[in-house]
Amino acid sequence: xxxxxxxFGRHAVLLVGAVAVVVPxxxxxxxxxxxxxxxxxxxxxxxxxxxxxxxxHAWAAAPFGRYYLNSVVMALGxxxxxxxxxxxxxxxxxxxxxxxxxxxxxxxxxxxxxxxFVTVIPAYSLVAGFGWxxxxxxxxVPRLADVFGIILLRQYFAGIPQELDDAARIDxxxxxxxxxxxxxxxxxxxxxxLAIFSFLFAWNDFLWPLLVTNSDEMRTVxxxxxxxxxxxxxxxxxxxxxxxxxxxxxxxVFMVFQRLLVRGIAxxxxxx
Amino acid sequence: xxxxxxxPAATAATRPAPVTRxxxxxxxxxGDRYDRSEVLTAALFVLPAVTVLGIFxxxxxxxxxxxxxxxxxxxxxxxxxxxxxxxTALLHDPALWNSLGVTVLYAAGVSVLGVVSGLAVxxxxxxxxxxxxxxxGVYFLPAVTSSVAAAIVWRYLFDPAGWxxxxxxxxxVDGPDWLGNRWLALTLLTGLTVWKNLGFNVVLYLTGLxxxxxxxxxxxxxxxxxxxxxxxxxxxxxxxxxxxxxxIQALITTFQAFDLVYVLTGGGPRGGTEVLGMFMYRxxxxxxxxxxxxxxxxxxxFLVLAVSLVQWRVSGxxxxxxx
Numbered sequence: 001x002x003x004x005x006x007x008f009g010r011h012a013v014l015l016v017g018a019v020a021v022v023v024p025x026x027x028x029x030x031x032x033x034x035x036x037x038x039x040x041x042x043x044x045x046x047x048x049x050x051x052x053x054x055x056x057h058a059w060a061a062a063p064f065g066r067y068y069l070n071s072v073v074m075a076l077g078x079x080x081x082x083x084x085x086x087x088x089x090x091x092x093x094x095x096x097x098x099x100x101x102x103x104x105x106x107x108x109x110x111x112x113x114x115x116x117f118v119t120v121i122p123a124y125s126l127v128a129g130f131g132w133x134x135x136x137x138x139x140x141v142p143r144l145a146d147v148f149g150i151i152l153l154r155q156y157f158a159g160i161p162q163e164l165d166d167a168a169r170i171d172x173x174x175x176x177x178x179x180x181x182x183x184x185x186x187x188x189x190x191x192x193x194l195a196i197f198s199f200l201f202a203w204n205d206f207l208w209p210l211l212v213t214n215s216d217e218m219r220t221v222x223x224x225x226x227x228x229x230x231x232x233x234x235x236x237x238x239x240x241x242x243x244x245x246x247x248x249x250x251x252x253v254f255m256v257f258q259r260l261l262v263r264g265i266a267x268x269x270x271x272x
Numbered sequence: 273x274x275x276x277x278x279x280p281a282a283t284a285a286t287r288p289a290p291v292t293r294x295x296x297x298x299x300x301x302x303g304d305r306y307d308r309s310e311v312l313t314a315a316l317f318v319l320p321a322v323t324v325l326g327i328f329x330x331x332x333x334x335x336x337x338x339x340x341x342x343x344x345x346x347x348x349x350x351x352x353x354x355x356x357x358x359x360t361a362l363l364h365d366p367a368l369w370n371s372l373g374v375t376v377l378y379a380a381g382v383s384v385l386g387v388v389s390g391l392a393v394x395x396x397x398x399x400x401x402x403x404x405x406x407x408x409g410v411y412f413l414p415a416v417t418s419s420v421a422a423a424i425v426w427r428y429l430f431d432p433a434g435w436x437x438x439x440x441x442x443x444x445v446d447g448p449d450w451l452g453n454r455w456l457a458l459t460l461l462t463g464l465t466v467w468k469n470l471g472f473n474v475v476l477y478l479t480g481l482x483x484x485x486x487x488x489x490x491x492x493x494x495x496x497x498x499x500x501x502x503x504x505x506x507x508x509x510x511x512x513x514x515x516x517x518x519x520i521q522a523l524i525t526t527f528q529a530f531d532l533v534y535v536l537t538g539g540g541p542r543g544g545t546e547v548l549g550m551f552m553y554r555x556x557x558x559x560x561x562x563x564x565x566x567x568x569x570x571x572x573x574f575l576v577l578a579v580s581l582v583q584w585r586v587s588g589x590x591x592x593x594x595x
Contacts, residue, residue, distance in 0.1 A: 010396050017393060018410045021467065024425045025413065027435050031428075038289055066444045081324075088316070089321035097306055098314035115528040117552050118569040121562055122332035122339060125346075137360045142328035145321035175313045199494050204418035206531040213559070222420045226535060235427055249422045254416040258409055 028247075039236040058221050059243040061232065063216060066230070067224035071249075074139045074209070074220060075202035081144030082198040083191060089145070090153035091179045093164060110261035112147045116207065124211050138212040139220070143202070149194050156190035157183055189260065196257045221246045282299060340566040346556070351563070358567035368568070369483060370543050371551040374458065378547055379526040381462035382469070383519045389466060390473025390518060391511070395503065397474065398481045408478075412471030419468070419531035425537050426464045428450065454544025457537050461545050469525070473518050480514035483509070523579050527572060548572045 026045040033047050042048060058064070090091055092098070093105055123142055132138030160183065168178045184191075209220045219227065225246045232239050326557065340358055342351035362368050363447030393411060397404055414422060429435050430450040450456045486509070492502050508515075530549035533539060538544035539554065546554070556565025 007401065010399070010401055014393070014396050014401075014407050021411055021414060021470065024422070024429060024467075025417075026424045027429055028421075033437075033470060040433050041438065043435065045435070045440050083323040085324065088317040092314040092317040096310050096314040096317070098311045098318075099306060101314070104318070107330070108325070111325065111333070113524075113573075113576055114329070114333055115549070115569065115572055115576055117528070117530065117549050118336050118566075118573050119329055119332035121346075121556055121566055121569070122335035123328050126328070126332065142324070145324040146323065148328075150321060175310060176317075181315075198414055204416075204420075206418070206420055206534075222418050225418075225424070229535070239424065239428070243421045243424050247417055250411065250416045252416060254412070255409075258405075258412075266579050 013170065015250050018056075021183055023232045028240050028243055029191060031236050032244050033145065034236055034237050036235055043073065049216055054237045054241040054244070058232075058238040058245065060229075062224055062228050062242070064245060065218060065225065066222075067219055067221045070136075070218060071203055071221040073136055074200050077140035078143050078202040079195050079198045081140065082146060082194060085145040086149030086194065087153055087184070087191070088179075088186075090150045091183055094154045094157035094181075095162075095179075096175065108147045108150060111236075116249060120207060120211065127212055133212055134218045136218075139209060139218075143208070146198075149198065152194055153187070153190055156187055160186055191211075192257065192260050198258060200250055203253075278532045279507050293503035336566045336569060339563055340570050343562045344563045345560045351368075354563065358564050359571070361564065362446040362567055362571060367543065367546070367551060368571075371546050371548050374543075374545060375527060375529075375547045377458060378462055378465075378529070381459075382465045382526050383522040385462065385466045386469055386473050386522045387515055387518055389470055390477050391508075393470065393474045394477030394481055395507070397478060408471075408474065411474050415471035419470070420535050422464065422468055423532050427544075430460055440526065451537055452541055453536070454541055457541060457545050461533060461536055463464060465526065465529070466534060468532070470521070472521070476514055476518060477511065480511050484510055520579065527576050527579070 023045055030042070030045055030047045031039055033050050033052065034042060035049065035051060038049065093101065098159075127133065127138045127142060130137075132141070138261075164182050164186075165178050168182050169175075174180065204222060205220075206222050206226070207221050210226070212218050213223060214222075225242055228242050229239055232242075282460040292402075339351065339355060341355060343354045343357070343512055359585055397407060429438070432449050432452075433448070436450070440447040448456060450460055488506055488510075492506055497505070526547070528549060529547050530553065533547050533550045536552070537545040539550040549572075552565050552568040552572070555568060556562050
């Protein structure tokens with residue numbers, strides 16, 4: 001009996017917490033389906049009316065299609081860059097011996113600690129100098145590699161038994177071959193984790209796309225949403241429809257890959 | 273991050289001892305310590321990432337160090353060298369002290385509430401409870417939401433005409449102007465950040481809890497320790513490394529905060545939530561004083577480095593206490 005009461009208590013507290021976490025999402029969704037008049041008076045967090053046309057209005061009021069395209073191109077570019085560049089570097093740091101390896105790694109770790117806004121101003125002038133303002137190159141190239149991914153993959157590679165490499169080497173495989181034929185196939189979970197992290201980072205990123213895009217044509221979803229908020233701040237139903245549209249892809253990715261993501265956090269959290 | 277250090281040594285020790293071992297650590301003859309083809313492969317593998325990071329992270333850091341010593345509007349071809357003028361001006365700028373105070377309060381709030389909420393939820397979830405995965409998923413939802421979307425939603429929830437005040441009004445309470453009062457605005461910003469980080473902290477604590485030896489708890493239970501005593505005397509001390517990590521993460525995110533603040537309050541009201549990132553943005557990109565903005569960024573960097581150095585020291589000892 002006592003045990004049952006304890007379980008009940010647990011559920012009660014967890015439920016209250018879960019509701020508190022979810023209310024902003026519910027309100028966002030509910031508001032996105034209301035008429036403008038309702039948005040100012042409604043106290044319900046559950047939908048009371050279903051004006052799906054708000055989404056069409058929001059979609060038409062700003063080039064959301066274009067924002068989506070830009071975000072997807074940018075996110076895929078960054079994910080691909082991280083998977084290739086980070087993995088190659090991580091393998092070298094995990095398995096190969098070369099001069100200044102440890103010193104170089106310490107420099108990378110130190111970069112991780114530097115607030116983004118230290119690098120933002122000079123990186124912005126650099127990209128402007130290349131003529132990359134308002135281009136995909138400006139959005140993607142500066143973020144093709146990242147330190148976090150190198151560390152994540154290096155930790156994972158280090159956990160793969162060295163004997164496998166040795167066996168491949170004895171069988172006449174080159175070091176590069178060992179990487180592509182042994183390490184890569186064995187590291188798919190780590191690659192998946194990194195891909196999800198990188199996608200979420202890119203999809204949700206704000207400051208850098210804000211600085212390197214000026215035209216509506218090149219804005220990403222987040223920047224588009226922020227500027228939409230400036231213009232439609234009083235029509236909450238449209239604004240929330242836009243917010244829902246900007247949020248859904250990230251949540252969908254999370255839902256599908258939840259297990260991997262959670263494991264990834266555990267992996268970096270504990271080993272870091 | 274620091275624990276990554278001992279690793280290379282460990283892997284080196286597990287492989288067959290290199291020939292040079294016999295001569296101890298002394299020989300510095302690069303040629304025979306390294307395999308040429310191995311070094312070549314390594315160079316090819318490291319080069320792409322190092323090039324990107326070198327150009328777009330390392331160079332900007334060094335360049336920023338120089339810019340912070342100049343007076344520059346961001347586009348003029350000449351940067352006038354002004355020495356430490358930006359830094360001395362910074363020290364006398366009340367906006368810096370306001371910003372620093374705001375950031376410290378924000379960081380403290382996010383750290384304390386982050387630890388308490390993360391640990392509490394993790395403890396509740398750390399049992400074969402039904403719908404465990406569902407809870408974890410729900411608590412994680414804010415973490416995958418973009419800062420812009422999250423901040424927009426909070427901003428309108430707490431608008432004077434928003435849902436919170438409408439709901440308060442319907443039970444006869446006159447809701448305050450949440451974002452018009454600096455303390456309430458800072459409280460909201462703190463709440464928003466904790467809400468957004470909750471999932472991460474819960475997952476970290478859950479992982480930590482699962483690694484704890486059950487025997488200690490059984491022994492304590494046999495000795496008559498109640499639940500609260502077990503949590504306070506065993507769980508919390510054993511989880512210290514995780515708590516440390518959560519606190520450091522909180523400090524780093526708050527000292528680097530920008531997006532949430534930009535959208536939720538824009539730094540207002542009257543500087544009430546102007547964290548360091550926002551202060552830098554205003555000076556550099558709004559007022560066009562890039563030299564000064566960079567000096568602010570650098571001052572923040574020193575603070576973050578100091579904090580990280582403490583982490584490096586303490587987490588090392590924290591980890592060894594777990595063993």
